Amino acid sequence: MHFASDNSGPAHPQVMEALASANEGYAMPYGKEAAMDRVRDQIRKIFEAPQAEVYLVATGTAANSALLACMTKPWQLIYCSDVAHIEEDECGAPDFFANGARLALVDAPDALIDPDALRARIARTEQGVVHGMQRGPLSITTVTERGTVYSLDHLAQLTGIAQEFGLPVHMDGARFANAMAALGCTPAEMVQGVDALSFGGTKNGLLGVEAAVIFDPDLAWEFELRRKRGGHLFSKHRYLSAQMEAYLTDDLWLHSARMANAAAARLAGGLQQIDKVEFLHPPHANIIYAKFPRADHLRLIEAGAQFYSLGSLDGPGEEPVRARLVCDWSATAENTDRFLEILHG
Amino acid sequence: MHFASDNSGPAHPQVMEALASANEGYAMPYGKEAAMDRVRDQIRKIFEAPQAEVYLVATGTAANSALLACMTKPWQLIYCSDVAHIEEDECGAPDFFANGARLALVDAPDALIDPDALRARIARTEQGVVHGMQRGPLSITTVTERGTVYSLDHLAQLTGIAQEFGLPVHMDGARFANAMAALGCTPAEMVQGVDALSFGGTKNGLLGVEAAVIFDPDLAWEFELRRKRGGHLFSKHRYLSAQMEAYLTDDLWLHSARMANAAAARLAGGLQQIDKVEFLHPPHANIIYAKFPRADHLRLIEAGAQFYSLGSLDGPGEEPVRARLVCDWSATAENTDRFLEILHG
Amino acid sequence: MHFASDNSGPAHPQVMEALASANEGYAMPYGKEAAMDRVRDQIRKIFEAPQAEVYLVATGTAANSALLACMTKPWQLIYCSDVAHIEEDECGAPDFFANGARLALVDAPDALIDPDALRARIARTEQGVVHGMQRGPLSITTVTERGTVYSLDHLAQLTGIAQEFGLPVHMDGARFANAMAALGCTPAEMVQGVDALSFGGTKNGLLGVEAAVIFDPDLAWEFELRRKRGGHLFSKHRYLSAQMEAYLTDDLWLHSARMANAAAARLAGGLQQIDKVEFLHPPHANIIYAKFPRADHLRLIEAGAQFYSLGSLDGPGEEPVRARLVCDWSATAENTDRFLEILHG
């Protein structure tokens, strides 16, 4: 019963096989291997973006920070949700990579940036007045940090506002595949108006690879320098491209995401039927935020379930405590049902 | 005939097996997996340093930069050889991670820092005078960037000078195993007087793992923050610890290094007997710098040999051009002999 | 009728005289002149802090940023009010000087940090968990950016909370003298629990000098280096120390602040009697925030009054628009009364 995170499950067997195959003989280092050319071509095809530049790094923090640094001057604001991963979970990596740029937090019910709040926040950034930070990029995460997924309409509103103010858009797509699977749209539809994307693989069956997809080719060379300077250029790069190639082959990325989403849907469906469970955010993809009595947390943990309890486990048993439950591609119906059974009591 | 770099060969089969084994089921993320505890214990044992803290990152640049940043204030100098990797090959990563610290280059014949030049360079850094940069750490690479290896005496002289001035010492050990194999000493002897070590695996049979070994436990928490903030903390960290564990098991790291060194020795031995070849630096480990006629470069390349020609290949055929030849653990006697045969002409 | 800012009025004649006197002959550069010793002694005496170190810079942004940088690691948060000068008016200077540290904004009705909000904000910064920014200093401004002044009790609550969590405290005292004059307390009482103070002179009759007063001597050498490295160490430093010495002589600083506060009190008193005027914040010192009809803004401006209208001057005349009115030491009763007369209509 592993619902702690989609970063604690195994890599997909096809990825492991690809890794083994990639280990034959010698290969040019630093992304010059042939597999990287194939990855680049495939990503361009998938996103219908023949000009896009594609780079691989091993962590989402690296992808987000290096991309944002290419889009942000040190004296600019990065507009993001008030629970954005770059705000809460990267120990200030964007501030570091962007040499002291600053995040501007925007109200985001269910972690979905409110368009009016965004417009207001940008508008009140006085442009051309030297005393305040200047306007910079918009950063959008989807699947969001609370498990919701932006509708295409919502995305269009946000990117439209950015465009209105002449600001570039970054997308943190650590769970891009899960969002797409939830929407049933094309990759190109997801990135309408997006200038740079962190296209996640690690949480969806890879060992550790994220693609930085740069739709604005003017940013590409700077990204290469920032990747190197950040220590993120792999010499034995073939092991990154092999993973990403396997990920893209036969839509493994989408299949995996669909499996994770389906598992979460099964879990959410079951939770909905348990009275003592209350959802904190609508579970759109593979992450569920819910609360249920502390005693149930303890019983589940004792039974071996792994998940994050977002609150103290000391206290009255009947008091509801928040939980985060995440499914990855490897989640099984059996485990889900057992979890529900225990929780049901 | 692959002599381009020890970062272009395959990973060792035992490492690939370990990776496959590590892919079973779920594991705690971010270095909390059990394998990391074993790695830490083993490295402490190997270095006879029970207090040492051990962290894994995926690139040497990350290990060097994050370690140096923990040892260097932004207004301090990092003393290093004038051909140090941190000077020539990391696109300013140490300057970036250490927030604008500066390298102070010291004369280093054959890439071995000259003790007198080091003492003089430190001494002329006026301490306590606010106008100039202040004294900071000494960074030593061994195997050096020119293929030489410091003797233990030489190391003791350098660390002694650092100690004399109260300065910490960093060792860039991207090829630590090759250096140790060359000296036939213990790991602990290699790091006498060293405060923090980049213990390389990538160039010696891993896919991409370097251990940051911190002998001064006061630097450990800062390293953890800098690793995270630099985007170098892996969520699926088990794939790093699995590699490193395999590396340390049954001295794979030493065996691999010895194989690489032996291959290079065979190559060097052969080169020595070819009149038109001149060594540029004494080849102590698995890297050879030599020069030989341009025409031979071309013939070798045409025959499929891979190595770095450090000079233009346009020009008179008889003119000597520099070459860098590197052997990794997988180099074969057959290839070496074929290379020599072709070069011999 | 100059109410735009206390940085647009003239320097005090005594300061100009001191400057002229300081221009005799030769003087040691970089703060080694004798006047600086006298300044240091006097500030130690005034603050009853014989260990304090004192440095001069020319701008408040420099004083705040360099001090905060000495108190903040790059991965730490600086807790401050959501309208703090360091948030709104320094173009990210603290983020720059502190190498990517981040501000954490705390609710502050009337720009006075709410103690409960502060405690909650610090408490929710997870300490020792590498994913989030860590706890750093508290920064308090008084006179605040909205013209209010912290009571000593309020200050004690805030510094008490910082102490509870083991965090250092910075005070932005750009208008320290005005705050003190408003409270009628001693300097030492104002800085109870404060580790480093920006002691302002520029807004109170100097040409441009702020003292960085460091009560924790461990931070002193780092401050010297950061001052130099930031380009803020004056070679002809005597012109800074001369100003500061004149400022401290015969309590000029307090007299000037009292004059400014008195002028503002006269203005506030008059405003209170005009029905159409509404205060936005209680005016505790020399800054008044009020709103009154747009038409009156226009009439006042036409009559030559200078002040900041914080809103568009296009629109219905009867609509209230916010205004910021600031008095400096040179404000005259005559001008104040004329302003009130015009506004009264």
Added chain:
Amino acid sequence: MHFASDNSGPAHPQVMEALASANEGYAMPYGKEAAMDRVRDQIRKIFEAPQAEVYLVATGTAANSALLACMTKPWQLIYCSDVAHIEEDECGAPDFFANGARLALVDAPDALIDPDALRARIARTEQGVVHGMQRGPLSITTVTERGTVYSLDHLAQLTGIAQEFGLPVHMDGARFANAMAALGCTPAEMVQGVDALSFGGTKNGLLGVEAAVIFDPDLAWEFELRRKRGGHLFSKHRYLSAQMEAYLTDDLWLHSARMANAAAARLAGGLQQIDKVEFLHPPHANIIYAKFPRADHLRLIEAGAQFYSLGSLDGPGEEPVRARLVCDWSATAENTDRFLEILHG
């Protein structure tokens, strides 16, 4: 007998008068005062550069660092002489302002950058290869740090090389006036091929003002932001513009420089006739580097002379010790002659 530095003498009386005059009434802050418009116009006229943007800061380190930061990406090299002020005397300010850019030191006999060495150093910076730092601006100081002055030909060679490689040029003109006076050329001739100039005032009779003159208007807005963010935008900016205006009025800047140069010429002429004195560099302007016996250092110091002895004063009296002697506008023939007399013995 004050020969320690041109930053230890008094400001020129005309400057003090201008400062007093500027202290009348109210003035717009932050460089919006009318005097700044006049300064800008005048500098444009002087440099025959109607598009130039002009900003004032208080220190040379601020001017150099903020200008260089606008011209340099963090991953670029700044080419400069191996004794450049930015290398030796700014505690890494350029590295800090340019977010970890790096200086590349070029051989410079008598502190004059050798054109061949410059070309070679730039040429060996591999452009477009991500592993190394990339090419960035050239920074030239004149009067140099050793008292020499570049000929116009020499300058043309250096700026020509920069242009050849497409690199921008910065000039550290802390003693621009002294260099110009030495050459007898026009300001425009001095800055042929220069993109940004630190035009010094502090060492030539001001209290503390340097003009950042930006010939490439594309850099202007970024400079404004960096000035603010660096804490170098003065609120009471009128005291900077007043100084600079006085400096430019009736060529005060040139008269002062000529007086300083003449004083140094008188001193150098005298030194030349003393056998035991040996010049270390040809004294082209107002700085003299010479060596003479230690005993004479001691005698001069005892007699009240102020200058920098660049070496220990403990040791055999007959041993030559280096000295730096600097004249400012206020140096008198009387003092010079007395110094020579004592030294002559």
